[in-house]
Amino acid sequence: MEIIHLLFLAFAALAVVAAFNVILQRNPIYSAIGLIVVLCSLAALFLTLNAQFIAAIQIIVYAGAIMVLFVFVIMLLNVREEEARTDRQKYLKLLAVPLFVALLAEVVVVIRYVNATPPAIPNPNTVSDPATSLGTVESLARGMFTDYVLPFEATSVLILMAIVGAMYLARRESPAEVERIEQALAADSAAETGADGSPHA
Amino acid sequence: MKDYLPILIVFIFVLGFAVTNIVLSHVIGRRKDTRAKLMPYECGMDPVGSAHQRFSVKFYLVAMLFILFDIEAIFLLPWAVVFRSLITTLSRSFVFIEMMAFIAVLFVGYVYVWKKGLFEWTRG
Amino acid sequence: MSSVLNSIDIQYVLGSLIKIALFWVFIMITVAYMVYAERRVLAVMQNRLGPNRVGWQGLLQPFADLIKFIFKEDIIPLSVNKVLYIVAPVVVLVPAMMVLIVYPFGPRSAPLPGGEMLSNMLNNLGNSLGYDWALDLRHVNLFVTNFNVGLLYIFALTSLGVYGIVIAGWASNSKYSLLGGLRSSAQMISYELALSLSVVAILIPAGTLDLVKIVEGQGGTWFGFIPKWNVLALFPAGIIAFIVYLISAIAETNRVPFDLPEAETELVAGFHTEYSALKFALFFMAEYVNMTTVSVLAAAVFLGGWQGPLVGSYPWLGFVWFIAKVFFFLFLYIWLRGTLPRFRYDQLMNFGWKILLPAALVNIVLAAVLGVIFL
Numbered sequence: 001m002e003i004i005h006l007l008f009l010a011f012a013a014l015a016v017v018a019a020f021n022v023i024l025q026r027n028p029i030y031s032a033i034g035l036i037v038v039l040c041s042l043a044a045l046f047l048t049l050n051a052q053f054i055a056a057i058q059i060i061v062y063a064g065a066i067m068v069l070f071v072f073v074i075m076l077l078n079v080r081e082e083e084a085r086t087d088r089q090k091y092l093k094l095l096a097v098p099l100f101v102a103l104l105a106e107v108v109v110v111i112r113y114v115n116a117t118p119p120a121i122p123n124p125n126t127v128s129d130p131a132t133s134l135g136t137v138e139s140l141a142r143g144m145f146t147d148y149v150l151p152f153e154a155t156s157v158l159i160l161m162a163i164v165g166a167m168y169l170a171r172r173e174s175p176a177e178v179e180r181i182e183q184a185l186a187a188d189s190a191a192e193t194g195a196d197g198s199p200h201a
Numbered sequence: 202m203k204d205y206l207p208i209l210i211v212f213i214f215v216l217g218f219a220v221t222n223i224v225l226s227h228v229i230g231r232r233k234d235t236r237a238k239l240m241p242y243e244c245g246m247d248p249v250g251s252a253h254q255r256f257s258v259k260f261y262l263v264a265m266l267f268i269l270f271d272i273e274a275i276f277l278l279p280w281a282v283v284f285r286s287l288i289t290t291l292s293r294s295f296v297f298i299e300m301m302a303f304i305a306v307l308f309v310g311y312v313y314v315w316k317k318g319l320f321e322w323t324r325g
Numbered sequence: 326m327s328s329v330l331n332s333i334d335i336q337y338v339l340g341s342l343i344k345i346a347l348f349w350v351f352i353m354i355t356v357a358y359m360v361y362a363e364r365r366v367l368a369v370m371q372n373r374l375g376p377n378r379v380g381w382q383g384l385l386q387p388f389a390d391l392i393k394f395i396f397k398e399d400i401i402p403l404s405v406n407k408v409l410y411i412v413a414p415v416v417v418l419v420p421a422m423m424v425l426i427v428y429p430f431g432p433r434s435a436p437l438p439g440g441e442m443l444s445n446m447l448n449n450l451g452n453s454l455g456y457d458w459a460l461d462l463r464h465v466n467l468f469v470t471n472f473n474v475g476l477l478y479i480f481a482l483t484s485l486g487v488y489g490i491v492i493a494g495w496a497s498n499s500k501y502s503l504l505g506g507l508r509s510s511a512q513m514i515s516y517e518l519a520l521s522l523s524v525v526a527i528l529i530p531a532g533t534l535d536l537v538k539i540v541e542g543q544g545g546t547w548f549g550f551i552p553k554w555n556v557l558a559l560f561p562a563g564i565i566a567f568i569v570y571l572i573s574a575i576a577e578t579n580r581v582p583f584d585l586p587e588a589e590t591e592l593v594a595g596f597h598t599e600y601s602a603l604k605f606a607l608f609f610m611a612e613y614v615n616m617t618t619v620s621v622l623a624a625a626v627f628l629g630g631w632q633g634p635l636v637g638s639y640p641w642l643g644f645v646w647f648i649a650k651v652f653f654f655l656f657l658y659i660w661l662r663g664t665l666p667r668f669r670y671d672q673l674m675n676f677g678w679k680i681l682l683p684a685a686l687v688n689i690v691l692a693a694v695l696g697v698i699f700l
Binding site: 040043052059066068076 | 474477478480481482484487503514534630
């Protein structure tokens with residue numbers, strides 16, 4: 001065992017612990033922070049697997065951009081601590097068990113039966129050309145802009161769709177719609193105040 | 202992979218420094234709590250209402266658009282890195298056009314967002 | 326377990342640690358005297374004296390400030406979320422300082438004065454402890470490390486710095502803090518886009534993300550007298566990229582004229598309103614380290630880093646050139662602060678999204694056109 005394997009195991013363990021933190025915390029902001037830790041340790045895992053570019057992207061896009069949105073929403077919508085209330089959808093809990101088993105089975109199958117030979121990780125002690133060695137920006141970009149041009153171009157359309165979608169989500173409602181939503185919200189908060197006795201100020 | 206090991210070293214080093222500071226401040230600094238000191242600062246007045254209020258939806262939209270354009274930047278960076286070596290091996294126009302097509306599609310999105318008035322920060 | 330220990334290159338780890346410590350001390354001194362210089366220079370610009378009492382011309386002022394920070398009362402207001410309130414300054418400072426390992430202070434393998442003696446001493450020490458050391462310190466790299474994704478490493482850490490600010494603003498449970506944190510983070514993410522896109526135009530001639538290699542690629546001259554700096558490459562794309570970079574870098578670090586997050590006339594102190602003592606000092610340090618980082622990037626990516634006259638024969642001169650360039654940008658920050666008024670928030674967001682972002686994008690197209698023709 002070398003130090004790199006030890007680091008892999010350490011970060012894998014950190015990722016799992018932080019992931020448990022995400023689902024077990026009642027305060028959504030702690031969950032979000034847990035998720036950021038998960039994403040950062042995944043980046044470290046990528047690094048131990050010699051995927052340097054992916055590791056950097058993992059932090060920049062997931063931890064640095066997507067999670068910022070999550071944190072914004074949690075903080076600004078003033079989401080409070082989730083209260084221990086009776087679950088309305090009990091069947092979801094039961095559904096979780098078979099889904100978990102299915103996922104686990106999938107992982108086992110992949111590990112056991114898919115035996116692709118892993119690409120050779122270059123010897124860290126020899127300096128190699130970044131254009132040909134594995135996991136560098138150069139080698140990844142070469143693939144992306146030569147053999148995989150079509151998926152790359154399709155990505156632009158995907159992002160365009162996301163832009164339009166984001167704008168649609170934030171569109172201004174018609175006055176009638178606004179009134180309908182406000183009434184629904186008022187009714188909901190009245191019901192909650194009645195249920196646990198404390199007003200949600 | 203050896204070149205990346207200093208990341209871990211510097212992380213531990215800097216974390217140690219930061220935590221030492223926090224602890225030092227807690228241990229050495231004298232503490233004398235008074236009611237006024239323990240209140241959130243609001244220009245000498247007693248705080249009015251909760252600090253946590255709802256904010257303009259524009260902040261979420263900015264965050265969402267940031268994600269999308271950030272992803273665009275992520276594609277542009279490696280392209281620029283291999284630009285020089287690719288134009289010598291592939292045809293020059295191919296390397297140029299493939300990225301221009303990508304930028305053009307996203308520019309349409311950018312214009313759409315502009316026309317929808319998201320960048321008019323003062324408009325509700 | 327012993328195999329794990331054997332696989333660790335102790336010489337490398339120790340060497341990196343010593344370099345990190347040395348460069349860290351250098352950065353800390355820079356930060357301390359940057360604060361002092363800012364106060365003195367601003368004072369001169371505003372026709373007053375500034376701090377000149379502690380030591381000759383006030384040169385010991387930073388140490389007096391440090392002692393003051395240590396002995397100040399560490400207030401934790403009752404209404405804060407205690408855990409996040411304490412963690413926030415750490416989250417701001419750690420990513421800011423982690424960047425220093427890729428600062429390209431100078432060229433590879435510069436001769437170390439007294440290096441032979443030092444390596445002999447250390448080797449003897451190692452051998453007497455039972456290690457088989459064969460250190461060679463006659464030549465040292467004037468940077469801690471360099472790797473394939475150096476620039477992305479900096480971008481990644483910068484993007485993580487946002488959390489500390491948001492968390493500080495939120496955990497403080499104060500209106501000014503929350504508004505400041507919110508403004509700050511929205512501003513940072515908006516200008517981060519222009520920042521990374523402006524660099525793309527430069528990567529077309531540079532062709533690598535490794536900072537050391539970017540600097541090495543800028544050696545030599547065009548026509549014998551124009552330095553081969555990236556800012557002049559693919560003219561005028563390089564210059565436009567540089568201007569966009571500079572503006573967004575100043576906004577990214579929340580400095581004048583983009584210092585809205587801590588606009589003292591409206592927000593008291595922004596996200597760190599509720600912080601005192603060393604916790605406040607950590608935010609302060611992080612801000613100045615971030616300023617150093619963007620100045621380092623400006624110098625290394627655009628202005629040739631350590632490249633300059635006579636570096637070929639005297640590698641240590643590269644260190645001097647590099648520091649001179651970085652200090653120029655740090656001075657620029659002070660100069661701007663003494664000169665410019667503050668933007669209004671809507672102007673700030675409009676400027677970032679409507680002018681800088683499209684300018685950076687169009688500049689990439691321009692650079693690509695010029696690149697196809699000339700490279």
